[in-house]
Amino acid sequence: MIISFHYNIGNQGIFHNSIMFVKKALFAVPNSKSLPIGLVARFSSATGDIGVTVNDKTGVATVKLQRAPVNSLNTGFLKNIESTLDSLEKEKARGLILTSGLPKIFTAGLDILELYNCTTESLTTFWTQLQSTWLKLHATSFPSVALINGHAPGAGCQLAMSCEYRIMLGPKYTIGLNETKMGIIAPFWFVDTMIDTLGPRQAELALTSGKLFTSSEALKVGLIDEEVGSEEEGVAKAEAFLSQYATIPGTARKLTKLMIREKTISNLVKNKDKDLKNVIDLITSAQVQKGLGLYLQSLKKK
Numbered sequence: 001m002i003i004s005f006h007y008n009i010g011n012q013g014i015f016h017n018s019i020m021f022v023k024k025a026l027f028a029v030p031n032s033k034s035l036p037i038g039l040v041a042r043f044s045s046a047t048g049d050i051g052v053t054v055n056d057k058t059g060v061a062t063v064k065l066q067r068a069p070v071n072s073l074n075t076g077f078l079k080n081i082e083s084t085l086d087s088l089e090k091e092k093a094r095g096l097i098l099t100s101g102l103p104k105i106f107t108a109g110l111d112i113l114e115l116y117n118c119t120t121e122s123l124t125t126f127w128t129q130l131q132s133t134w135l136k137l138h139a140t141s142f143p144s145v146a147l148i149n150g151h152a153p154g155a156g157c158q159l160a161m162s163c164e165y166r167i168m169l170g171p172k173y174t175i176g177l178n179e180t181k182m183g184i185i186a187p188f189w190f191v192d193t194m195i196d197t198l199g200p201r202q203a204e205l206a207l208t209s210g211k212l213f214t215s216s217e218a219l220k221v222g223l224i225d226e227e228v229g230s231e232e233e234g235v236a237k238a239e240a241f242l243s244q245y246a247t248i249p250g251t252a253r254k255l256t257k258l259m260i261r262e263k264t265i266s267n268l269v270k271n272k273d274k275d276l277k278n279v280i281d282l283i284t285s286a287q288v289q290k291g292l293g294l295y296l297q298s299l300k301k302k
C-alpha cells in the first residue's frame with residue numbers, strides 16, 4: 001500500500017506564494033511490497049516547473065528544477081524556488097536534495113535575457129528576487145544537499161555552494177563562477193560564498209580566471225564533496241549524508257549553521273542596496289551590454 005499526497009504549489013496567480021498540502025488519495029498498488037511512501041508534488045508555469053517529492057519516513061524533500069532548456073534563473077523561476085523553500089520550512093522538512101529534472105544541466109545560472117537589454121526597473125525586480133531567494137536557500141533551517149546532475153556555471157554554482165553538501169555526477173559536467181570570462185564581475189556575496197567554500201587562495205584563482213571545474217577538479221579543490229558515477233548513486237549518497245542529522249537536535253544544528261554563515265549572510269542583508277546599485281551600474285553600461293549580446297550570440301551559434 002502506498003499513501004500518496006499531492007500538493008499543489010501555486011505561483012503566478014491563483015495559488016500565489018503558497019503550497020497547499022492536500023491529502024488527495026489513498027490507493028493500493030498491486031504486487032508491490034516495499035514501495036516508498038511519499039508526498040509527491042509538481043507545479044507548472046511559464047516560468048518553470050518545480051517537482052517536489054517528500055519522503056514521509058525521513059521528511060527529506062527532493063526538489064527538481066525544471067525550466068527548459070537549461071534551467072536558467074529568471075525572476076519567476078527564482079520566485080518559485082523561494083516559495084518552495086518557504087513551504088518546506090512551513091511543513092518542517094527534515095532535509096533538502098536540490099537537483100535538476102533536466103538532462104545534462106543543473107542550472108545554467110542567471111537567465112542572461114534578464115540582464116541583456118534590461119531596464120533599471122526590470123533589473124531591480126530581478127536582482128532583488130535573486131538576493132531574496134539566495135538568502136532563503138543559504139539559511140534553510142533544514143540540511144541541504146545539491147545533487148549536481150549537470151553543468152552548473154555562474155549562479156548555478158552559487159546555488160550549489162549554498163547547500164551544505166555537494167554531490168556531482170561525473171565526469172562530463174562543469175561547475176564554477178565564470179563571470180570574469182563573460183567580462184562581468186561576480187557580486188561580493190558570490191565571492192564571499194566561494195571563499196567560504198574554497199578558502200581565499202583557491203577562490204581567488206577560480207574567480208579571477210572564471211574557472212569552470214570538471215567534477216574531478218572540483219573534488220580536488222573542495223568545491224564538491226563527492227563525485228558519483230550515476231544519479232542513483234548520488235541520491236543514495238545524499239540520503240546517507242542527510243540521515244546523520246536524524247539524531248541531531250534540529251535547533252542546535254540550525255543555530256550552528258547560521259553562526260557559521262552569519263558573516264556572509266549579514267554582509268548581503270546590510271548591503272543589499274549597494275549590491276543592487278553596483279549591478280545596475282555595471283550591467284546597464286554600454287560596454288557590458290555589448291559583451292552580453294555577443295555572449296548570447298555565441299551561445300546561440302553553437
Ligand SMILES: CCCCCCCCCCC/C=C/C(=O)SCCNC(=O)CCNC(=O)[C@H](O)C(C)(C)COP(=O)(O)OP(=O)(O)OC[C@H]1O[C@@H](n2cnc3c(N)ncnc32)[C@H](O)[C@@H]1OP(=O)(O)O
Pocket residue numbers: 069070072104105107108109110111112113151153154155156178179184185186187188278279282283296299300301302
Ligand atoms: C563593483 C562590483 C560590481 C558587481 C556587479 C555584479 C554584476 C552582475 C553579476 C552577474 C552574475 C552572473 C551570474 C550568472 O549566472 S551569468 C550566467 C552564467 N552561465 C553561463 O555562462 C552558461 C551559459 N550557457 C552554457 O554554457 C551552455 O548553454 C550550457 C553548458 C549551460 C548548456 O549547453 P548546451 O549545449 O546543452 O545548450 P545550449 O548552449 O545550446 O543552450 C540551449 C539554449 O539555452 C540558451 N542559454 C544557455 N544558457 C543560458 C543562460 N544562462 N541564459 C539564457 N539563455 C541561455 C542558449 O542560448 C540556447 O538558446 P537557443 O535554444 O535559443 O539557441
